[in-house]
Amino acid sequence: MAGEPGPRVFSADGRADSLSADTLREIFFMRLTSWPDGTPIRVFVLPDKHPLHVRFSKEILGVYPFQLRAAWDRLVFSGTGLIPHVVETIGEMRERVRVTPGGIGYVEK
């Protein structure tokens, strides 16, 4: 792991930069659905097995990817929430978050 750039939260206007780990957990578990100004939060993630997703889950959120997936499955199949949009590359993540109002994701440091 050493030497590889680690993950950092990424939002277009930097509004996610100061969020605590538990607030980020609520956002990525799709339980917190709007920003303080009322804009919907729109969450982007990389595929479950992507190394950056794995590191983000563990190092920033303090959870394992399977926990996120299990929680998203429960939301979807009980109709109690939406789940994140999956993007395939870090480049796409950067672009989609940048142009989506209320967008949040993660990139390399």
Added chain:
Amino acid sequence: MLRNRGRLRMGLIRRIVDTRTVACPLAAALLSLSGGAEALDSSTIDWQLHGFASQGFTYTTSNQVFGASRGGSLDFTEIGVNGSVRLLPNLLFSAQGLFRNAGGSDREDFRLDFAQVDYNGTFLDSALTLGLRAGRVKIPFGLYNDTRDVVWTRPSVILPQSVYYDTLGLRQAMISADGGLLYSRYNWGDHRFNLEFMVAEPQDDTGDATGFLTGRLDASGRMEGRPLFLGRAVYEWMGGRARAMFSVVDLDRDFNSGAPGLESGKIQALYPLFSLQYNAERWSLTAEYGWVNTRRSGFGDVPVETTSEGFYVQGEYRLSEDWSAVLRYDVFHADRDDRSGRSLARRNNQPRHRFYARDLAVGLRWEFVSNWMVAAEYHNVDGTAWLSPHDNSDLLKGGGDPHWDLFSLMVSFRF
């Protein structure tokens, strides 16, 4: 902002083409069917469409589970499609249609699984959420009930039957109900507390729930009375790394007989369930213990009260990103004061094995392509308490084999 529109469109098209499920063009088309976030202004409505399709194969050495499994049965199919629309950040509409076939124990085919509206508000700097869900709502009970028909959310093809009845008629009344649910969530650092309270009309006129509740198979009549009450309290640490839960269902229903010679009566049931789970990176440990206290009065008989119990302990091990294994011991007693079934057998003039079931199960699942899985498991079972009388007519005549094995295989796709 507008100048990005063209590039985004291309990105979206590329995403559809890149989808790894090109083996299934329909799936690829469906996968791309979630929208909203592609749009460029914040007033857009976010919506998503998801679903699953699972086909099971069941083989038993004796007795029958999900159809005529002694010769191998394909009567285990679960297909669902759901849509969710978020009109406001805190206002969500969702509905799911479900097709299920499980041999004699489920002959309903298509049904509306849920159709609900969910509204919530946040307080105390977003630490507290209070919400209301209304419509046909999934019943939040224990660890697995509210999504139990989706193999992706189950630890095994066949859930621990001591807690989650699948072959017994009560199942139909446990899946979803028509009413309302109040919920609250409170976050405090790494800790999360969740409270739910539900008042709803159970679907106990569907499937064989009436027969199960009255104890009279194929009882014809109507279930009425007050709605069911349900409460659930959940504590979670670190996004579910550790989880403790208490759920309870309180049922009080009147059976109005629709057949001459069949008496009407009253059924009261209380079903508490305690749940514990710990999730490490490689392994998970789970246990649930509950009992059902049932009191039947009327029916032209003296009131009868029994308390059954169910308990299981389960370990899961994630061998890699694609492979996982499960090992479970699951026990059911029709009367917790008569675990051997001896006095029940005498009173009901039936063999002892009708009143308990001890199931040792081992399973393996493999996600062989993204969003496709195959799961296989073997159960060694002692006792016949949770078998469906509809698939096992010999049970009613004092037959049935107390020692039997079950093999189950399921292939599933989700989008």
